[in-house]
Amino acid sequence: MVNAVSNSAWKGRRVFLTGHTGFKGSWLTLWLHQLGATVCGYSLAPPSQPSLFEVARIGKLVHHVEGDVCDQQRLQRAMQEFSPSLVLHLAAQSLVRRSYAEPALTYATNVMGTVNVLESIRHTDSVKAAVMITTDKCYENREWQWGYRENDRLGGHDPYSNSKACAELVSSAYRDSFFPADDLQSHGVAIATARAGNVIGGGDWACDRLIPDLMRGFSLNEKVLIRNPNAIRPWQHVLEPLRGYLQLAEKLLAGKRDFATAWNFGPSEEDARPVKWIVEEIARKWSPTASWMLDEGPHPHEATYLKLDCARARNLLGWNPALGLSDALQLIVEWYKQWQAGSDMQKITLDQIAAYQQLSTGRR
Numbered sequence: 001m002v003n004a005v006s007n008s009a010w011k012g013r014r015v016f017l018t019g020h021t022g023f024k025g026s027w028l029t030l031w032l033h034q035l036g037a038t039v040c041g042y043s044l045a046p047p048s049q050p051s052l053f054e055v056a057r058i059g060k061l062v063h064h065v066e067g068d069v070c071d072q073q074r075l076q077r078a079m080q081e082f083s084p085s086l087v088l089h090l091a092a093q094s095l096v097r098r099s100y101a102e103p104a105l106t107y108a109t110n111v112m113g114t115v116n117v118l119e120s121i122r123h124t125d126s127v128k129a130a131v132m133i134t135t136d137k138c139y140e141n142r143e144w145q146w147g148y149r150e151n152d153r154l155g156g157h158d159p160y161s162n163s164k165a166c167a168e169l170v171s172s173a174y175r176d177s178f179f180p181a182d183d184l185q186s187h188g189v190a191i192a193t194a195r196a197g198n199v200i201g202g203g204d205w206a207c208d209r210l211i212p213d214l215m216r217g218f219s220l221n222e223k224v225l226i227r228n229p230n231a232i233r234p235w236q237h238v239l240e241p242l243r244g245y246l247q248l249a250e251k252l253l254a255g256k257r258d259f260a261t262a263w264n265f266g267p268s269e270e271d272a273r274p275v276k277w278i279v280e281e282i283a284r285k286w287s288p289t290a291s292w293m294l295d296e297g298p299h300p301h302e303a304t305y306l307k308l309d310c311a312r313a314r315n316l317l318g319w320n321p322a323l324g325l326s327d328a329l330q331l332i333v334e335w336y337k338q339w340q341a342g343s344d345m346q347k348i349t350l351d352q353i354a355a356y357q358q359l360s361t362g363r364r
Contacts (some may be wrong), residue, residue, distance in 0.1 A: 003318035004361040005246045009253065011036035014085035014126070017090030018042050018069055018117060020062065024133075026052040026237050028088065029344070031353050033061045040082040042067050042075060043091055053204030055339065055347040069113035076120040079127075086249055087130040089117045092364030096137070097208045099160035110163035111170060120175040121189065126148070129190045131245050132171045136197030136234060136266060136308050137161035147234075150195070168193055168262065176248040181260040190252035192243050196310070200328065201238035202335025203349065210275060214282050214337045218290040225295035229276035232305050234266040236321060239356045241265040244319045251317070252352035257325035259316070266308030271325040281326065281356040285333045306334075318328040322360040 015032055019025040020041030033038050040063040046053045053059065063082065069091045079087070092110050093099065099106040103178045114132060121127045139148040140155025154169065156162030175181065175191040184190055200211045210226075219226035244265035251259040266272075283290035313319040323331075331352055338348045 002062065003247060004357060005035065005243055006250055009250045010246075011127055013037040013083065013086060014084040015039050015086045015088060016042065016079050016082055016127075017088045017098050019052065019089070020058070021046045021053040021066075022090065022092075022094070023052060023201070023206060024199060024238055024242065026056065026058050026203060026337075027201060027349070027353075028090065028242050029058050029157075029240060030056060030349055031239075031246070033265050034350055034353055039063065040065060040078065040084065044067070044068055044154075048207075050205055050206040052349070056349050057145055058346075069116055070108055072116040074120060075116050076123055078176070079120045083124070083126040085126055085128045086253060087117065087121055087127055088245065088249070089114065089132045090131065091117075091275070092133075093159070093160065094117045094135075095206065095208055096158050096160045099158055099163070103159040105165070105238045106159045107163045110160070111166045114170050115125075118191075120170065122174075122178055129187055129215065129249055131249050131252070132167065132191065132193045134164045134167050134171075134193055134195050135161070136152070136195050136306060137167050138195060141306055141307075143305045144150065144307075145305070147307040148264070148270075149309045150264055150312055155364075157243050158353065161356040166298055168195075172262075176261060179260070181257040184255060186255040190255070190257065190260040192248055192260050193262045194248060194265060195262065196236070196244070197306070197308075198233040198235050198242035199238045199241060200235060200332060202332050202339070203345070211332060212277060214292075216284065217292075219336070219340060221289055224279070224292040226275060226279055229274065229279065229294065229297045230306070232272055233275065234272045234307050235278060235325055235328070235330065236265075236267040236271065237323050239353065240267070240321050240323060243360060244313055244317065247317050247319055251359040255328045263313055263317075264308040264310045265297045265313055265319065266310050267325065268321050269307075271321070273325060278329070281289075281329055282333060285330060296306070314347065351362060
């Protein structure tokens with residue numbers, strides 16, 4: 001069974017969203033707008049040029065506050081002034097390779113940024129629930145053939161992955177110390193974390209990510225360099241985990257204390273595919289001339305095998321992937337072709353969200 005997002009839970013809902021100028025945050029902001037929520041976005045300037053935030057004119061749809069999650073005073077002031085009932089924390093330094101170049105920045109943003117968000121929640125009386133977004137890479141990766149469960153050991157080899165494991169521990173400590181689930185009736189704030197990774201979709205122009213690299217190269221009819229074609233990742237369209245975040249938030253806002261814990265959101269078993277499969281499938285969908293070659297240069301460590309066990313989300317939230325991976329890749333190719341053609345990308349993106357929501361509503 002695939003459960004859909006409840007429109008009635010969001011109309012007029014005041015949502016404070018960090019990281020709304022990023023790739024995932026931009027998609028989530030558009031979806032919340034479509035659902036009728038009132039959104040305050042708090043984030044640095046868009047992280048790339050171009051960006052989904054700009055090409056889809058998202059700044060016109062939300063209360064936009066440009067700020068750094070490392071600036072606790074500004075963050076707390078913005079949250080208190082907006083008086084949200086829900087906080088969705090997506091702001092992060094999210095690139096593995098950048099974390100090797102800038103480890104201190106990565107830890108400051110991903111660990112202390114999480115502390116600052118939780119501190120702001122502690123001092124904002126209107127907040128009733130928060131979903132803190134981390135990553136599938138927060139686990140101590142043992143290159144297992146099976147998926148990691150929420151109670152498996154946290155770790156992380158590189159600064160990015162490790163910083164997200166730290167963010168999970170910070171969130172857990174704040175929940176246990178200040179917002180214990182067993183005492184939800186007295187303090188009134190439900191805190192959960194969500195772990196998803198290798199999220200793909202239209203509008204991503206980040207450096208050192210597979211889909212943006214492919215779209216840049218293929219659109220210029222250039223051969224794309226691929227670092228690790230045999231690495232297996234849990235690929236999923238960006239709307240899949242975002243639906244999970246929204247469904248989880250609905251439970252927290254309804255006062256369901258058992259949902260104030262950690263959650264995995266990953267694809268079906270058959271959609272954990274090697275990088276090479278993704279590259280060749282997108283090349284086939286894009287153009288007969290699209291091509292790639294192996295990048296044999298030295299590269300920092302990246303896990304070669306990583307999957308998630310999403311039984312908790314499947315059994316308790318009724319969350320399951322609604323899109324097969326091939327269909328997700330087709331949506332991505334269509335999005336970038338529309339952008340190349342000069343289409344209205346706010347409309348294109350909202351149309352893809354509406355179609356996805358219809359799909360998730362219709363599948364039972």
